[in-house]
Amino acid sequence: MTPANPAAAIVLIGLRGSGKTTLGRLLATALSSGFIDLDDRTRARTGHASVSAAFRAIGEPAFRAAESAALEEALATAPPRTVIALGGGTPTAPGAHALLERAAAEGRIRIVLLDAPPAVLGARLNAAPGDRPLLLGADFAEEAALLAARRMPVYRALAAATVDTSRPTDHALAALVAFARD
Numbered sequence: 001m002t003p004a005n006p007a008a009a010i011v012l013i014g015l016r017g018s019g020k021t022t023l024g025r026l027l028a029t030a031l032s033s034g035f036i037d038l039d040d041r042t043r044a045r046t047g048h049a050s051v052s053a054a055f056r057a058i059g060e061p062a063f064r065a066a067e068s069a070a071l072e073e074a075l076a077t078a079p080p081r082t083v084i085a086l087g088g089g090t091p092t093a094p095g096a097h098a099l100l101e102r103a104a105a106e107g108r109i110r111i112v113l114l115d116a117p118p119a120v121l122g123a124r125l126n127a128a129p130g131d132r133p134l135l136l137g138a139d140f141a142e143e144a145a146l147l148a149a150r151r152m153p154v155y156r157a158l159a160a161a162t163v164d165t166s167r168p169t170d171h172a173l174a175a176l177v178a179f180a181r182d
Contacts, residue, residue: 005107007080010180011100013155014114015147016088017121017140019165019172023114024085026169027176033081038090041070051087064093071096075103088147091154100158112179113159116166118144
């Protein structure tokens with residue numbers, strides 16, 4: 001096993017509500033590094049103020065294409081040790097899985113899966129839905145369970161580590177910092 005590249009970017013993946021943006025910002029601060037929220041970059045590419053607005057205006061296929069392009073750009077231009085929070089569906093966007101696999105194989109990124117049970121994710125999203133369109137027409141907890149069934153195999157295939165984010169934020173952050181410094 002080759003040692004991890006200390007300059008590799010840390011890429012956070014997981015279902016919506018798993019803490020990618022919140023923990024990503026905290027991790028970047030702890031590491032004194034930059035932070036990229038891929039949702040922000042994707043919204044900018046689509047020219048829409050929110051993910052929901054982009055989904056309504058251009059549809060999911062065009063949004064996912066913009067997401068893949070934003071990912072490719074972020075992976076190519078991120079400074080060393082940058083923390084990159086992906087959108088929940090990013091790893092399933094056309095070409096994104098291959099981009100992530102290639103960057104990981106080249107040692108440019110290390111991927112961490114942020115994981116919490118669907119009930120926990122649903123409770124978080126019900127409390128603070130933010131700019132998140134329901135993709136499957138269910139409530140947030142039902143949708144989390146349905147998306148977990150579809151996406152977790154993809155996430156697990158990409159991830160070098162998994163962090164349980166159903167625990168308090170400081171525990172998850174400590175695990176992420178340890179991973180980043182390992």
